[in-house]
Amino acid sequence: MMKCELASELIIDRLTGNLSGSEEKELSAHLDSCDSCREAAKQLRTTWLDLGRLSVPSPRSDGLKRLSGRLSVGRIASPRRVVISRVAIAASLGVAILIGYVTGRTASPPASESVAGSEFMFLLREPAQPLEELVTADITEIVREYQDWATDLARAGQLIGARKLADEPDLWLVGTSGNRSGPNLNTWPRISGYFVVAAADLNAAITIARNSPHLKYGGAIEVRSIDMVAGGN
Amino acid sequence: MRVVDSRGQIDSNSDIELMSRLRSGDLQALGSLFLRHHARVYELCFRLCGDSQTADDLVQEIFLRVLRYRNNFAGKAAFPTWLNRIARNVCLDHFAKTKRRRSAQYQALESLSEETESSIDFPDERLTFLNKALMALPLEKREVLILSRYHSLSYAEIGKVCNCSESAVKVRVHRALRQLRDLYFELDRENDEV
Numbered sequence: 001m002m003k004c005e006l007a008s009e010l011i012i013d014r015l016t017g018n019l020s021g022s023e024e025k026e027l028s029a030h031l032d033s034c035d036s037c038r039e040a041a042k043q044l045r046t047t048w049l050d051l052g053r054l055s056v057p058s059p060r061s062d063g064l065k066r067l068s069g070r071l072s073v074g075r076i077a078s079p080r081r082v083v084i085s086r087v088a089i090a091a092s093l094g095v096a097i098l099i100g101y102v103t104g105r106t107a108s109p110p111a112s113e114s115v116a117g118s119e120f121m122f123l124l125r126e127p128a129q130p131l132e133e134l135v136t137a138d139i140t141e142i143v144r145e146y147q148d149w150a151t152d153l154a155r156a157g158q159l160i161g162a163r164k165l166a167d168e169p170d171l172w173l174v175g176t177s178g179n180r181s182g183p184n185l186n187t188w189p190r191i192s193g194y195f196v197v198a199a200a201d202l203n204a205a206i207t208i209a210r211n212s213p214h215l216k217y218g219g220a221i222e223v224r225s226i227d228m229v230a231g232g233n
Numbered sequence: 234m235r236v237v238d239s240r241g242q243i244d245s246n247s248d249i250e251l252m253s254r255l256r257s258g259d260l261q262a263l264g265s266l267f268l269r270h271h272a273r274v275y276e277l278c279f280r281l282c283g284d285s286q287t288a289d290d291l292v293q294e295i296f297l298r299v300l301r302y303r304n305n306f307a308g309k310a311a312f313p314t315w316l317n318r319i320a321r322n323v324c325l326d327h328f329a330k331t332k333r334r335r336s337a338q339y340q341a342l343e344s345l346s347e348e349t350e351s352s353i354d355f356p357d358e359r360l361t362f363l364n365k366a367l368m369a370l371p372l373e374k375r376e377v378l379i380l381s382r383y384h385s386l387s388y389a390e391i392g393k394v395c396n397c398s399e400s401a402v403k404v405r406v407h408r409a410l411r412q413l414r415d416l417y418f419e420l421d422r423e424n425d426e427v
Contacts, residue, residue: 012407016381018388047363047414051382054364057285059275059292064267067296071260 002030004037011041015048119160120205122195123222124214145213153197158208160196192219196226248312255303267296270313273384274320280379281324283368295323310393317384317394321376328372359420366416374409377402 002010010027013019019027031038060066153159199205202225209221246254246265254262271292278288278295298319306315367375373395380391388402395402 009407012410013403015410016388016406017385018403043414043418044410047410047417048382050360050363050417051367051378051413053360054367056276056279059272059285060289063271063275063289063292064264067267067293068264070293070297071263071300 002026004030004034007031007034007037008040011037011044015044117198117200117204118202118228119226120197120199120202121224121226122197122205122209122212123191123224124193124195125220125222126190126192145216149212150195153195153208158198160198162193162195164193165191191222249308252303252306252308252312255300256306260300263296263300266299266312270316271296273313274316276383277317277320277379278324280367280383281372281376282327287327291320291323291327295320298323314390314393317380318396321394325372359417362420363413363417366413369416370409370412374405374412377405378409378413381406 007027007030010019010023014024014027031041150159150162197205197208199208202223205223205225209215209223212221214221246262248266248269251262251266255266274295275288275292278291279285282288282291295316299316302319306312310318367378370378376395377391380386380394381388386394388399388406391402391406392399
């Protein structure tokens with residue numbers, strides 16, 4: 001004769017579909033003769049069935065569109081191209097969001113007073129040699145790193161401006177007549193955007209640039225001092 | 234990202250074929266996998282976190298991880314099992330980041346207390362209570378119960394998703410269902426007394 005303790009387990013195994021044929025027979029025989037286990041089985045079955053009545057709202061209908069928006073759209077030829085595309089997008093997004101941040105188009109905490117000193121331009125260049133390990137990098141994490149870096153600069157009052165350059169191919173005007181030339185693949189690595197930052201001196205600016213995730217993800221940063229004497233604000 | 238062919242039909246490739254295409258760099262395969270599985274993944278996320286907007290966001294993250302870890306899928310486990318494992322990890326990461334796991338349980342427990350003090354006569358209110366009781370379960374019990382009840386997975390399959398033994402799953406499912414039953418029928422007794 002089956003003990004109630006075992007019957008209690010088999011009752012649940014029956015509900016979850018984990019009961020063998022022989023166990024089913026033994027359990028049925030036990031329930032026929034045990035009022036307390038029969039009552040327990042009834043309660044557990046009611047709970048189990050009512051769980052099935054707990055509905056779930058529908059997911060958003062634009063889920064696929066959202067997913068597409070977070071990826072480079074379209075068919076890609078190889079993982080190598082993914083690297084370039086994703087890092088470029090990450091840099092672009094980071095800069096674009098930052099622009100909204102700085103110009104007040106998005107909510108932002110108040111920045112402290114701008115630090116005194118010189119001004120520098122960081123020209124962000126895309127990776128010249130894509131790193132294979134970046135294939136597995138999560139674009140959302142990359143973007144967040146860019147945002148964090150830029151946010152810290154803004155809060156410290158060191159961020160003067162930033163712009164993302166359009167993704168269209170390079171267009172060069174050359175010669176005395178300004179003839180159009182390009183896209184010129186020899187201009188790789190391309191400049192994808194720029195930051196203007198305030199720093200005490202060149203070394204301080206280099207330190208800021210070194211903390212950028214752009215270097216970590218294979219990009220290069222050209223650090224240029226802005227000629228404060230020649231003009232400007 | 235297209236997921237239908239020129240006749241407007243859903244891609245009929247198997248999950249394994251789609252993953253193979255995805256590994257080759259075809260993002261359309263990810264779209265097909267999304268259409269095929271996102272509702273089920275969303276349901277799992279919603280039942281775990283209890284919030285539709287969060288569940289939608291988690292689904293996005295889950296399919297981004299499918300892309301990110303596409304080379305890790307060797308086809309040894311069924312794709313839904315692999316996907317469930319990613320979904321679970323994403324949910325756990327979410328709970329760890331927001332500490333929602335703890336607060337949700339506390340909120341659910343608080344709600345439970347409020348509900349049991351009121352008179353509940355209607356079936357829908359009973360279901361509301363049952364849902365709160367489900368949310369109040371510790372995550373390790375809730376996840377196995379959800380996978381068993383709503384995804385019809387065997388104890389062994391749940392073990393693969395949750396990275397634990399079949400026997401451990403069995404114990405957790407048993408305890409979870411008994412705990413729910415006790416709460417559910419305790420409510421009945423209180424209503425009878427009122």
